[in-house]
Amino acid sequence: MLDEIKSRIAAAEAAAGRAPGSVCLVAVSKVQPLDRVISVLHAGHRVFGENYVQEAAAKWPDLRAEFQGVSVHMIGPLQTNKAKQAVELFDAIHTLDRMSLAEKLAKLAQARGACPELFVQVNTGAEPQKAGILPEALDGFLKDCRALDLRPAGLMCIPPEGEDPAPHFRALAAMAARNGLAGLSMGMSSDFETAISLGATHVRVGSAIFGARQYGQPPAA
Numbered sequence: 001m002l003d004e005i006k007s008r009i010a011a012a013e014a015a016a017g018r019a020p021g022s023v024c025l026v027a028v029s030k031v032q033p034l035d036r037v038i039s040v041l042h043a044g045h046r047v048f049g050e051n052y053v054q055e056a057a058a059k060w061p062d063l064r065a066e067f068q069g070v071s072v073h074m075i076g077p078l079q080t081n082k083a084k085q086a087v088e089l090f091d092a093i094h095t096l097d098r099m100s101l102a103e104k105l106a107k108l109a110q111a112r113g114a115c116p117e118l119f120v121q122v123n124t125g126a127e128p129q130k131a132g133i134l135p136e137a138l139d140g141f142l143k144d145c146r147a148l149d150l151r152p153a154g155l156m157c158i159p160p161e162g163e164d165p166a167p168h169f170r171a172l173a174a175m176a177a178r179n180g181l182a183g184l185s186m187g188m189s190s191d192f193e194t195a196i197s198l199g200a201t202h203v204r205v206g207s208a209i210f211g212a213r214q215y216g217q218p219p220a221a
């Protein structure tokens with residue numbers, strides 16, 4: 001499954017006239033049995049995405065000790081009271097979605113002298129139940145981040161369920177361009193090729209690599 005996704009990414013890069021390897025595949029390993037994660041590591045893949053701080057804390061310190069060069073990205077909602085643990089665990093956070101979290105991350109970055117790569121989550125569909133900065137508030141939010149000495153690398157979005165994702169990807173790309181941001185975290189199992197054609201630099205692909213997630217069951221040991 002990993003090989004198939006990698007070749008589909010390569011084909012989408014080529015079709016869009018983009019350089020080979022310009023898209024980072026974040027393999028979303030949340031809720032997956034550990035043996036599936038380990039087989040993807042053995043296949044040579046090193047960039048993973050997780051949604052839950054607790055689950056990542058239970059899994060990745062050991063796997064990092066065993067496999068060189070692992071990079072783990074937080075792609076789920078981040079509670080402010082877990083921010084300290086998150087900056088210790090993750091190489092990137094794709095879900096910077098509010099000022100209180102930005103303030104907390106800025107303080108932690110100051111104290112550590114380092115900060116994970118940050119993506120600002122944008123609620124491109126303005127869905128009331130969904131996290132993320134509203135498009136019209138984004139430029140101001142980025143300015144406030146810079147005032148805190150945070151330098152987000154890019155933007156992230158999760159288009160509304162059941163809608164054509166392309167207009168959302170296009171809008172996110174325009175917002176990034178207008179703010180001079182190079183990173184675009186967009187595209188999942190069902191739409192990563194569309195996202196790549198519209199400029200994604202990071203695609204977050206879970207079930208297409210690992211198989212369907214089985215919620216409610218503990219991951220196999």
Ligand SMILES: *Cc1c(COP(=O)(O)O)cnc(C)c1O
Nearest residue numbers: 028075188189204205206207208
């Ligand atoms: C779970 C998740 C993914 C991966 O979803 P798939 O459809 O399994 O590829 C990507 N992004 C976010 C934010 C997620 O929560």
